Amino acid sequence: MGYPMARNLRSKLPAEDSFTVYDVNAAATEEFRNELKGFEVEVAKDVKAVVEKSDTIITMLPEPVHVSSLFKSLVASPPSSNGTKKLFIDSSTIDVETSLSTNTLVSSCAELNATFVDAPVSGGVVGASAGTLAFLLGSPQERVEEVSKILSLMGSRILHCGPPGAGLAAKLANNYLLAISNIGVAEAMNLGIKLGLDRQVLKNVINVSSGRCWSSEVNNPVDNEIKGFEGGFGVALMKKDLVLARAAAKQAGVKLELDEKAEQVYQDALGKEGNKDFSVVYKVLKESSK
Incomplete structure (x- = not known):
């Protein structure tokens, strides 16, 4: 960066x-x-x-x-x-x-x-x-x-x-959502393709429909797979941000339902694929579906 x-x-x-x-x-x-x-x-x-x-x-x-x-x-x-x-x-x-x-x-x-x-x-x-x-x-x-x-x-x-600290509060809330939406896009792409949809057709459908988000439109795993998931925002950094978001939530007395499961998904991706772009969870999910 x-x-x-x-x-x-x-x-x-x-x-x-x-x-x-x-x-x-x-x-x-x-x-x-x-x-x-x-x-x-x-x-x-x-x-x-x-x-x-x-x-x-x-x-x-x-x-x-x-x-x-x-x-x-x-x-x-x-x-x-x-x-x-x-x-x-x-x-x-x-x-x-x-x-x-x-x-x-x-x-x-x-x-x-x-x-x-x-x-x-x-x-x-x-x-x-x-x-x-x-x-x-x-x-x-x-x-x-x-x-x-x-x-x-x-x-x-x-x-x-x-005031000071507010920028980071916004960043942690945003990245928590990003971590979840990235997994959701990876699962949705994997599901649709397994059901016989063309990957580009499915991507286009999502990006003109209610599922559209940054992970589907700008950082779609289908596109990143072609590049070998190289570069981009690393899995380790996303896992770090989830840990930070959990700590912030605990301090604020806020319950997060999906943080632990999401962290495990990124931990698995890190172990299997290394510190590639965090959309590499798509590859891990796809291979575990075989």
Whole structure:
């Protein structure tokens, strides 16, 4: 996700703006710099160097522990702010509690001189590449316009969901639904094809009928099967989001009926197919129906 987001951001920023990237995967950052040879791109040696060189820092990390440890390290050894107010936009999908505690940590560090907002994304790798992501923003009202201008370079919809933490609350609710609908589409496609329907005919029927959803229209497993379910939103990340949604539901006193079963489906897919696009559950279901 971060790679195509950064590509859109760099290509749409004014040419004179400085742009610094860092990733633990050095090959990815080198590939990024080579791809954007016509633009100014600096690869930093670590995150602290990114912060020192930037007024706005966008983070996209896999797990809550990564976000927490990163910002704890920055607070423990603050990079120079050079007297400028810094803005951290975290687009990771993590739990609300970790995000809010990180917000408090950043705000309490005078040396960082920074504001922290949560802005998880919806739209997958396809949306990241096309620059059509939806950003679900949790931010103080007075920072919304500023943050939205930046995010609009990577997405087509900026949805202010409320104060800090609200963006993640919306993201977890959305991804819980996505996890369920993806399984539903996979089961429906498998059922229809087993009943003798042509797969493309069935897909077309669903997408002009009441079953239509993102998983049927944009990320249909029939299409992804042709590509070997490569790329896209990984099974492991979807399983992680289900765990986060369950924790959030427990904290809020909300009962979820399908979370445990859905998690088991993704766990089975992960074990049998590895961390491919999460629509690979279709292949697992199809093979178990033989």
